[in-house]
Amino acid sequence: MTINANMAQPLGHGLPTAQDRATADQLKQILATRRDAGGARLPYVDPETRQTAEVVLSPMLVDLLVDVLRHISRGEAVTLVPVGQMLTTQQAADILNVSRPYLVKLLEQGALPFETVGRHRRIKADDLFRYQAERDAKRSAALDELFASDADLI
Numbered sequence: 001m002t003i004n005a006n007m008a009q010p011l012g013h014g015l016p017t018a019q020d021r022a023t024a025d026q027l028k029q030i031l032a033t034r035r036d037a038g039g040a041r042l043p044y045v046d047p048e049t050r051q052t053a054e055v056v057l058s059p060m061l062v063d064l065l066v067d068v069l070r071h072i073s074r075g076e077a078v079t080l081v082p083v084g085q086m087l088t089t090q091q092a093a094d095i096l097n098v099s100r101p102y103l104v105k106l107l108e109q110g111a112l113p114f115e116t117v118g119r120h121r122r123i124k125a126d127d128l129f130r131y132q133a134e135r136d137a138k139r140s141a142a143l144d145e146l147f148a149s150d151a152d153l154i
Contacts, residue, residue, distance in 0.1 A: 015075060022073075024073040028073055030042075032066060035062050038056075039058045040057045040062045041054050041056050042054065081095070082125065083124075083126040083129065084124065086117075087128060089104055089107070089120075092112075092128050095128060096131075096132060107121055112131050113127050114127075
């Protein structure tokens with residue numbers, strides 16, 4: 001199920017505070033020290049039974065949380081976008097770090113699939129991330145080729 005991006009509720013308001021940064025850094029260190037091949041096991045006290053229990057996090061979840069906490073502890077804002085989310089052209093342009101008119105041109109050229117809702121175009125986040133990965137791979141290959149040709153001149 002997707003929701004209209006305009007109806008999404010922000011999780012935070014701007015950049016992390018000093019307290020947010022310190023807490024994120026502390027939690028990142030806790031996760032990193034408790035991580036093993038099976039993920040991480042975090043003890044907690046059940047508020048109803050007052051019994052000590054354990055939360056088991058998978059390795060993928062530990063990596064994701066540590067990565068998010070790393071950015072927050074550096075004072076950087078973090079945006080999470082579900083892959084099924086439908087994005088406006090401005091949101092998609094912001095993620096790709098391009099202008100909205102350039103993104104619309106890409107859509108009209110068929111570089112990215114989109115849906116029309118009324119008069120507005122919407123791009124599925126999964127399609128946008130796939131395009132971004134392909135674009136970045138092409139850029140990387142072009143740079144590698146440029147470096148290789150430059151090395152031949154030396």
